Amino acid sequence: DVKVTxxxxxxxxxxxxxxxxxxxxDMDHENMxxxxxxxxxxxxxxxxxxxxxxxxxxxxxxxxxVSREKKERFSLILESASTNQTSMYLCASSLPxxxxxxxxxxxxxxxxxxx
Amino acid sequence: xxxxxxxxxxxVVHEGDTVTLNCSYEVTxxxxxxxxxxxxxxxxxxxMLTSSGIEKKSGRLSSILDKKELFxxxxxxxxxxGDSAIYLCAVPTNFGNEKLTFGTGxxxxxxx
Numbered sequence: 001d002v003k004v005t006x007x008x009x010x011x012x013x014x015x016x017x018x019x020x021x022x023x024x025x026d027m028d029h030e031n032m033x034x035x036x037x038x039x040x041x042x043x044x045x046x047x048x049x050x051x052x053x054x055x056x057x058x059x060x061x062x063x064x065x066v067s068r069e070k071k072e073r074f075s076l077i078l079e080s081a082s083t084n085q086t087s088m089y090l091c092a093s094s095l096p097x098x099x100x101x102x103x104x105x106x107x108x109x110x111x112x113x114x115x
Numbered sequence: 116x117x118x119x120x121x122x123x124x125x126x127v128v129h130e131g132d133t134v135t136l137n138c139s140y141e142v143t144x145x146x147x148x149x150x151x152x153x154x155x156x157x158x159x160x161x162x163m164l165t166s167s168g169i170e171k172k173s174g175r176l177s178s179i180l181d182k183k184e185l186f187x188x189x190x191x192x193x194x195x196x197g198d199s200a201i202y203l204c205a206v207p208t209n210f211g212n213e214k215l216t217f218g219t220g221x222x223x224x225x226x227x
Contacts, residue, residue, distance in 0.1 A: 004157070035217075040124070042219035043158075043203065058214065090157070103149060104215060106157035 003027070004107035006091055012113045019078040021110050023091030031094045032074035033104060034058075034066065036087040043090065049074055050096070081114045088112075117142040117208040121218035129226050132194050136221045138204030139186040148187050149215070150178055151203040158203055161189070191223075199225045 007022035045058030092104040151158035164180035
């Protein structure tokens with residue numbers, strides 16, 4: 001079974017703090033993704049990575065950065081947290097597409113509250 | 116711009132009822148459409164529909180894809196309280212890197 005884990009289930013931070021969210025997958029997947037999920041807006045892609053040290057912006061990258069130094073680990077960084085970054089953050093991983101779309105496997109999510 | 120729209124946003128039914136959830140999409144280079152179920156935490160994969168597989172069934176859940184009209188439905192018969200969840204529809208929208216665009220989801224609540 002694919003396992004995607006995230007470092008924290010719940011996190012409370014203050015405005016201006018630097019926040020690290022870690023994601024680890026154990027299936028040797030090339031692709032990894034960071035989403036945020038907000039009521040009424042669904043899942044929105046922040047960044048994704050298709051290989052070590054490779055990253056691409058998703059739909060809402062502003063205020064975020066990412067790091068992929070090892071294949072199994074993909075980190076999301078909030079350089080200076082703001083209250084509008086209060087959200088549920090979901091990490092996912094997948095194999096590269098070889099034909100029909102390979103499904104993404106999700107971690108349990110990190111609920112971040114920025115005060 | 117690629118777009119995925121789900122309806123309704125929220126649905127409350129009684130146990131035993133049948134429900135139909137809708138997903139319409141506008142995307143260039145359509146390849147597939149995916150349905151996920153999200154209970155308390157991680158979305159879990161339900162179905163993938165492609166041009167060569169436009170109908171899928173698993174127990175009380177079934178899904179069809181209408182490529183001409185650009186929509187999919189997810190049907191759940193004889194609903195149970197364990198079906199209460201957010202149901203997400205997603206479409207890959209980027210060749211090569213498998214970026215998924217999600218709809219807003221439908222929150223389904225089953226009342227005992």
